[in-house]
Amino acid sequence: MRKWWPLVTVCLGTFMLLIDVTIVNVALPEMATDLGTSFSSLQWVVDGYALSLGVLLLGAGALSDLYGHRRFYVGGLIVFALASLACGLAADPALLVEARIVQGAGAAAMFTTTFALLNSSYQGRDRGVAYGIWGGVSGAASAVGPILGGLLTEGLSWRWIFLVNLPICVAAVIMCFRTLRHDGPAKRGRFDLAGTLAFTVAAGALTFAVIRANDVGWSSIKTWGLLVVSAVALAAFALIELRTPYAMFDLRLLRNRSFAGILLAGLLVNFAAFAAFTYTSIWLQSVVGLSPLQAGLTGLPMSICSVLASGIAGARLHGRSPRLVIGGGMLLIGLGSLLSGVLVHAGSSWPALIAGYAVVGLGVGLVMPSLASSAMGAVPHRRGGMAAGSLTTARQLGYAIGIAVLGTVFAARAADRLGSTEAAHAVAGGQAGRLAGQIPSSVIHSAAAAGLDAGFFISGAVGLLCALAVFVLVRPAPPAPAKKPELVEVG
Incomplete structure (x- = not known):
């Protein structure tokens, strides 16, 4: 049993950092009421963490290779703990958002060291068990x-x-020093600081532009100015990565059509499958009247179907072309989101979500287990770590962008029904109760349903377009070599 303590140590950090991506969704209405948050602040509570985790992941991986994986993991745990404390004690929305961004940085330091720590702790069959x-x-x-x-x-x-x-x-930090191997002296090398900064500015400005459009509109110079900044920073990132010998992401990998298609699927899967969760949770509590626990339980059909599909895929589809598995999964995700958009209307409650969630769950169960192995299999072995890191970065960025885009769409559609941007932001931001007595309940329900429908339809379209891109870009798996007949010795 002692040999599995390093795995427990790593899993503790992984569980925490991943659970913090979704755990806040059902708490958003309570936060909005307690802190009096604006709609854009509420979006940043979710997006600040996902964006920070996504943009810092590759850079953190490069630094951990230089200075030690255990050191970086312990440092990430400490930063994560202090930021969690700041989140829990936050007295205003600005402090909460800032603490969430720092929390995401700690999560990036932990997550990027996961595979290296497992590889150094286990070999052979034990390594396979640990990864499972x-x-x-x-x-x-x-x-x-x-x-x-x-x-x-x-x-x-x-x-x-x-x-x-x-x-x-605290428990994880203590276990790190007792169970994980010492790193030894730091290695010599250079860190791609310029590339990391350019990528951070590009992703941050894009997300900020989409969220900012809720308040100032898409035609505002402020929105377009941020979009221009994002485009310039992205171009600068490309130039830096092409010229530096210490690039955190080798852009030549994108010449591989299969890898480009898999990376695109990683970028869009969280957008299509999970971004709408934030707004369905707000709708269920603030408009429909469910408790936080009841709202959280509505996601069980997706989770159950995902586990079932993942198990079936592992047993029956192992070795099949990633084009079919990932493309088929994205197709199901798109159809499930469209189904939710069709079923949700002004008089709906939680049962309207179940069928769509179940179909999305089946798609997630097909896509998620295949993404990492397919990405690493599509590139040279020495670039496997970079491929896995870039895939995780793409997933978190897709989630952050999805939250921003669907929030803007939700608010715009709700404003059309309510005739007021301020009222629409109250509904989208979990404070529909403030409108009681001012706007008829039926109108609020209609506005919220319109916002959700638009979000589901966009998520569905993203899923279907991603499926098409995967079918076009990802090459079919090469045929397995024919096995030579084995000679059976008799007697």
Whole structure:
């Protein structure tokens, strides 16, 4: 049993950092009421963490290779714990958002060292078992997040979704020094600081532009100015990565059509499958009237179907072309989102989500287990770590951009029905109760449903277009070599 303690140590950090992506969703209405947040601030509570985790992941990986994986993991745990404490004690929305961004930086330091720590702790069959358990823990975090968030928010306070991280971080830090191998002296090398800064500015400016459009509109010079900044920073990032010998991402990998298609699927899968969750959770609590726990439990059909599909895919589809598995999964995700958009209307409640969630879950179960292995299999072995890191970065960026885009669409559609941008932001931001007595309940329900429908239809379209791109870009798997007949010795 002693040999599995390094795995437990790594899984503790992984579970925490992944659960914090989704645990906040069911707590957003309570945060909005307690802190009096604006709609854009509420978006940043989710996006600040996902964006920080995504843009810093590759850079953190390069630094951990230089200065030691255990050191970086422990440092990430400490940063994550302090930021969680700041989140739990935040007295205003600005401090909460800032703490979430720092929390994402700590999560990036932890997540980027995961595979290296497991590789240094296990060999052979044990390594395969460790990766399997780690994958199961990662999947469970997404499923448990909304339920645990509902329990803590309903039973204690939304602040405890962050404060609960503290004892886990303390235990994980102690276990690091007792179970993980010492790093040894730091290695010589250079860090791609310019590339990291350019990529951070590009992703941050794009997300900020989309969220900012809620307040100032798409025609505003402020919105377009941020979009221009993002485009310039992205071009600068490309030039830097092409010229530096210490690039954190080798752009030549994108010449590989299969890898480009898989990376695109990584970017869009979280957008199509999960971004709408934030707004369905707000709708279920603020408009329909469910408790945080009840809202969290509505995601169970997706989780159950995802686990079932993942198990079937592992047993029956192993070795099949990633074009079919990932493309088929994205097709299901797109259809499931469209189904939710068709079923949700002004008089709907939580049952309208179940069928669409189940279909999306089947698609997620096909896509997620295949993405990492397909990405690493599509590039040279020496670039496997870079491929895995860039895929995780793409997934988190896709989630952050999805939250921003769907929030803008939700608010715009709700404003059309309500005739007021301020009222629309109250509905989208979990404060529909403030409108009681001012706007008829039926109008509020209609406005919220219109916003959700638009979000689901966009998510569905993204899923279908991504499926088409995967079918076009990802090359079919080469045929397996014919096995020579074995001679059977008799006697």
